[in-house]
Amino acid sequence: MGPAWPWLLGAGVLASVCCQPFPARGDKSPGVPQHPSHQLTELAPAYHKVAPTVTSFALRLYKQLAARTPGNILFSPVSVSSTLALLALGFHGDTQTEILQGLGFNLTETPSADIHRGFQSLLHTLDLPSPKLELKVGNSLFLDKQLKPQQRFLDSIKELYGALAFSANFTDSATAGRQISEFVGKQTYGRVTDSFQELGHDTLLVLLNYIFFKAKWKHPFDRYQTGKQTSFSADDGTSLRVPMMQQRAMHRFLYDQQVACTVLQIEYSGNALLLLVLPDPGKMRQAEAALQLETLRRWGQRFQPSLLDLHLPRFSVSGTYYLEELLPLLGLTSIFDLGANFSGITGQLNRTISQVLHKAVVDMNEKGTEVGAASGLLSQPPALNTTSAPHAHFSRPFLLLLWEVTTQSLLFLGKVVNPVAG
Structure with a gap:
């Protein structure tokens, strides 16, 4: 049996969201965003074959993280899933099947070729220039200079995932790590740095995905209304003093009784939406357990606009995860075995992945962001002619889901337990 091949996988090393205050009068469909009617065609875009599966995979991964992570959580579902799908191109046989099935795809209903074309369509659409927001998604492959990658693999990852390959000298692991970190920092405008400072001397390949998102609120918060010393109740019972943004405006929201x-x-x-989920005190686990695709769709169909008194903390959170401990729990085990057939990348067998790294950062401020059962009971917001507006004070831990509307794809998913933890 050949030697182990430690592979450091930067699964969606991403610089995240620059967030602005939420819009007052939303005309976009909430929850799992509905595809705008004027963009519907008789032949649906290929990304529709992968976007719902990406969301389902994200919710499964979130629950594994939540069971092991007591603090803030933040990751990019698009980043992690597209990196793993790209990785599948480098394997043959059962391992390739396992990766795609681990992501949640039914290969009988959606052949692997359609999956890759779906990701191609998704990444291409997300990367289209927009005058109102910055969204940059990319993939890169760093190979040790001693490796001789298969040209077919290089052509496939470039065509389907826009990934370019670079030669690196991993014998000098410190220099190689610094060079890759600088590359990530440049691609994410400095939001993700020092990502690969601990490359092992036996690392031979780094597969990297990055995503950067920056957008302004449709209706920004007034920074002069931000309270400087507002109490935020953390999960552990401590009380934190955080800057709390305030706004009284029209919003789409609901209260889910169940x-x-x-x-x-x-x-x-x-063309983006932020979904915030504020569980009742002591109900975070119940809300997390209810995170399912059908729940999101149900919410999206039931939102109603209403005048709302909103208090939302200005926050900066990040997440760094070594997913090799979690992915086997989701069905991806063979890629960490020595017997994995890796010949699709270099023609060499008996290599293995030793590490899957993902890092995310999100900042949300007054300007914007730089980064249950199907029959649940939903109460409607009060009528607009009430004398006082209902309120939503995010003064305790909450969930966030950031969507790109056109592709209906989940760019970021997380939980804010400590808004000032960084």
């Missing part, structure tokens, strides 16, 4: 949470939709000036 899940015991308030759900709020905030719009960006571009």
